[in-house]
Amino acid sequence: MECIFCKIINKELPADIVFEDDDVIAFNDINPIAPVHVLVIPKRHISSVVDIKSEDSDLMGKLIFTAKKIADNSGVSQKGYKLLFRVGKDGGQEVQHIHLHLIGGKK
Ligand code: 5GP
Ligand code: ZN
Numbered sequence: 559m560e561c562i563f564c565k566i567i568n569k570e571l572p573a574d575i576v577f578e579d580d581d582v583i584a585f586n587d588i589n590p591i592a593p594v595h596v597l598v599i600p601k602r603h604i605s606s607v608v609d610i611k612s613e614d615s616d617l618m619g620k621l622i623f624t625a626k627k628i629a630d631n632s633g634v635s636q637k638g639y640k641l642l643f644r645v646g647k648d649g650g651q652e653v654q655h656i657h658l659h660l661i662g663g664k665k
Contacts, residue, residue, distance in 0.1 A: 561603060594660065599656060
């Protein structure tokens with residue numbers, strides 16, 4: 559498997575993991591664009607939002623709820639933050655494993 563995020567899930571690549579359960583894992587972005595920059599991903603490989611199916615809805619909801627909890631724990635919720643999915647080529651998606659960016663700590 560060539561996917562770098564699957565390698566992080568399988569602990570074949572190191573990452574600064576901030577949350578993990580059976581379904582999702584969250585880790586600090588290697589190239590942060592804000593004081594808080596976390597990527598929240600499903601453990602099951604899904605390439606892009608384009609590939610989401612109806613049965614993935616709960617998992618996608620869980621990504622958002624996980625990001626919300628990390629934001630709360632990081633102290634950025636009061637001032638606000640950004641949640642971002644880049645999708646495909648025009649969306650600027652560089653890693654082909656769905657990831658939700660949590661970006662906070664600056665405007
Ligand atoms: P995209 O442009 O696909 O939405 O975002 C990919 C993100 O993954 C980028 O912000 C990039 O810095 C981050 N990234 C790429 N490779 C790695 C890695 O090996 N480890 C970590 N922690 N982040 C990565
Ligand atoms: Zn993957």
